[in-house]
Amino acid sequence: MPATFVVVPLWQGSVSSRAMSLADGAAAILGDLPSSATVTVDVPVEAGESLGTGVRRYSTIRRVRDAAAEALALVPDWALTIGGDCGTSLAAVAHAVERTGGDLAVLWLDAHPDLNTPETSPSGGFGGMALRAITGEGADGLALDEATRVPPARLVLGGVRAIDDEERRFIDEHEIPVLTVEDLSDPTVVIGELEATGASHVFVHVDLDVLDPSALAGLSYPMPFGVGAAELATLLREVAGRFPLAGAAIAGFTPASPETAVDDLPTILRLVGALTSGSRQGS
Numbered sequence: 001m002p003a004t005f006v007v008v009p010l011w012q013g014s015v016s017s018r019a020m021s022l023a024d025g026a027a028a029i030l031g032d033l034p035s036s037a038t039v040t041v042d043v044p045v046e047a048g049e050s051l052g053t054g055v056r057r058y059s060t061i062r063r064v065r066d067a068a069a070e071a072l073a074l075v076p077d078w079a080l081t082i083g084g085d086c087g088t089s090l091a092a093v094a095h096a097v098e099r100t101g102g103d104l105a106v107l108w109l110d111a112h113p114d115l116n117t118p119e120t121s122p123s124g125g126f127g128g129m130a131l132r133a134i135t136g137e138g139a140d141g142l143a144l145d146e147a148t149r150v151p152p153a154r155l156v157l158g159g160v161r162a163i164d165d166e167e168r169r170f171i172d173e174h175e176i177p178v179l180t181v182e183d184l185s186d187p188t189v190v191i192g193e194l195e196a197t198g199a200s201h202v203f204v205h206v207d208l209d210v211l212d213p214s215a216l217a218g219l220s221y222p223m224p225f226g227v228g229a230a231e232l233a234t235l236l237r238e239v240a241g242r243f244p245l246a247g248a249a250i251a252g253f254t255p256a257s258p259e260t261a262v263d264d265l266p267t268i269l270r271l272v273g274a275l276t277s278g279s280r281q282g283s
Helices: 021-030 058-073 086-100 126-134 165-174 187-196 229-242 261-276
Strands: 004-008 038-040 079-083 104-109 155-158 201-207 245-251
Touching: 004 021, 004 058, 004 086, 021 079, 021 261, 058 079, 058 086, 079 086, 079 261, 086 104, 086 126, 086 201, 086 245, 104 126, 104 187, 155 187, 187 229, 201 229, 229 261, 245 261
Parallel strands: 004 038, 004 079, 079 245, 104 155, 104 201, 201 245
Antiparallel strands: none
16 A cells, blocks of 8 residues: 655754754655645644753644644554654654554664753754654653653664764663664665564654765755765665565755755655655555
8 A cells, every 4th residue: 555645844843043944845845745645734833832841842842743643543554754853753653653563663864863862962952852752761742652662672773973972872771773874875784683673564764864965955964974865765665675664754854945945856755756666565
């Protein structure tokens, strides 16, 4: 069964000066998705309040998480979530866990591991806490509960090039594999690590900053020495061909303007195509 596209133009999890451009990026991608297979989640215009949680704009992020969960509950098979910031993967992973009864590994392709907590985050931005919340740790109302969390042993990180001290501690404590950009160019390495988790299904998260800045202009935090677009597309296609995808997400598109977004769309749509073309999708 083909994917349903769930567009979540969440920007409140980013602390970048270009955060609101994440909504423009999601809108630009939306324009090239099939309308009959696409659902858009409304994101409030207000930034939101932290409410003492240590998460900037917590109240709005929580509202959007709940709204995304409601939209995903109506998806008949698997969903490709389009962000927005990395917080959009929270509800998407919970949906994938529910679909698979917890038989799920998460491949997190990102220049950052997003494993901080409200107590350790240097910025208070939820985007940098998203994966930690997926493991069940973090602010109440955002951290996934026992029924939907993904244990650290089921995580595989790829393309990470900036790690905070607490993130390093968590990675080392749980022996989470961290694959290099060079590793991502060899799908057999990535597939081997996913197989080692013991899970039968995979959720793939792609923060576009895993790409080298030469491949994509619309990035809030461009980091050199990322993976190439062709290599990433090949990897996604191979992973989708080896495992049934229980869900996926693409996040982090921040075009300088709606007009310049057009320049990056072919690259992004190539990644969308790679995720949706695998022979084992939704099985």
